[in-house]
Amino acid sequence: MSNMEQAAPRSLIFERLGGGKAMWITTAVMVVILAVLPFILPNRFYIRLVNEIMIYGLLAMSLDVLLGYTGLLSFMHNAYLGLGAYATGLFMIHIWPESIWVAMLVGTVFTMAVALPVGWVQVRTGGLAFALLTLAFGMMFYTVAWKWYDLTGGDDGLMGLPQPDITLFGLKLASSGNSTAIYLFTLAILLICFVFTWRVIHSPLGAVLEAIRENEERASFVGINVRRYKLIGWMLACGLAGTAGSIYILYRGYTGPGVMGAFEGAGVLMMVLLGGMGTLWGPFIGAALFIVLKDQLSSWTQDWEIFIGAIVILLVLFLPKGVAGVPALFNRQSGGED
């Protein structure tokens, strides 16, 4: 745990946010590049690909809060993306199609409401059983989405989504059916979520989560209620995943049970591993690499799950810190061990 937070002068905005100046400048540059991309890149296909990368990057970042900071493993974090997507979709279809903000709020709140009892049971059982239970509960949500035909449309998925306008303080900006508009909307939400999560992780709360990751027993000795903070980490991760799900269905205009499957869950895990866990920005790089890789692999081989699995194995064996760990490999002082 660091006391830097208290010691540092609070005048600079960078220091108030945590993280270095270089990091925030890089972030700003990335955001600007991403924002102008749809206007200079004429190919809609690539815009949609980048949009997907941003959504999955948000999901992978939310898993990183759990895996990289709290030290808890969730095998099927995509199930919570699915919950957010279904909740948002069903709310817009059946209850109120007008407001995109209310729909997103419903998606996020619903996901957290479901995640609360699940997380409450999971944190009581300990570290390993926690991971196994995420798989069991994830499969449960998948089964419900798949089999409850009357509500979710089963295998066909949720269709006929209305396309409400994107508004800000009552001002109509664009229709969510417009792919450039939804792209910029995704970017904006992503930025808000990233800054929010970064701030939380670099607050005393984040330090507590890291303490739990490093040594649960010792953390409880200094008076930290381990279960409560694990649950807080879980709720944060699931809330972000639900938000990602809300954007997902707005962007796709459709969702099926497929996004909640076990294989997709492995993909999200791989994004975090690929980018490097415990960094928050690593998962975005991981998501970009993974989605481009998947796109390429599936175009030339049918058996790409062998390759995905093999890459996961090789990553764990040889590059456990992901892309973010590459610079350290060239640095003699840091051994790659955890």
Added chain:
Amino acid sequence: MFAITVDIILNSLVLGGIFVIMGVGLNIIYGLNRVMNLAHGALYALGAYFGFSVVAVGGNYFLALLIAPIIVGILGLVIERVLITPMRKRSMIYTLILTYGLMFVIDGLIKFFWGVETRFIHLPEFMQGTVSLGSASYPVFRLVILIGIAAVVAALMLLLGRTRLGINMRAASEIPEMVSACGVNVRGVQISGFVLGCMLAGTAGVLAGPLFTVFPIMGHDMLISSFVVVVIGGLGSLRGAVIAALMIGFVQTLAEFFITEMAMVIVYMLMALILVIKPLGILGEGKFE
């Protein structure tokens, strides 16, 4: 009514028995190696496919029951040496992710070699009829499989209770340092534990093949069910796994009988309920990592 009762009881024993073999295999591996093998379901599917192939090239079902587990066991040895050994000093999260990746590799290889269509293990003539038990009738092959399960469990009990290797295994899962100090090669015991667990998964696959048919992702549901079993029973506890397996087998059979579609949801609910009351499982030892 009598017929239905007999049906449910025998079916739940068969299902529970498969869960016992899977859950005990997982727990032996976990207890000795502190590795939770997520590829266990994939090995189970692999066992079923090897069984199918042995029968397809002219072998007997019982021969398949002998050969398939051995092949899966050899594969388990390779997995242990190549993938698990380098992981021993690392945090458990890495082995979980590693075996998760392995699961998809094996799944992919199964699809590559055997294709995606459903396969049926051809059974010998005498197993294809039904037998009448009072006013109820029951398929012979299910009874034979039930006997097979009982034989496997009995053999396992003998191995763990009466042989030197079994006693070493149980001791090494409690205090490996002490066993090592007694002059036993603990690494050897750990490796044989891993191989034994994999063989059990292969056996369960061959036994379950005729029950649920053989298809590439047959291991996924079984993996989840095995986790439910080991978590409810208490991680590392063999007796707990047996109790939990029989209980889940019974509940799942009942739920499938009465509400087909969402039977598994009932099972997960039961799991959550038990974990709320006893967070460490029925016979959990109080320590998790």
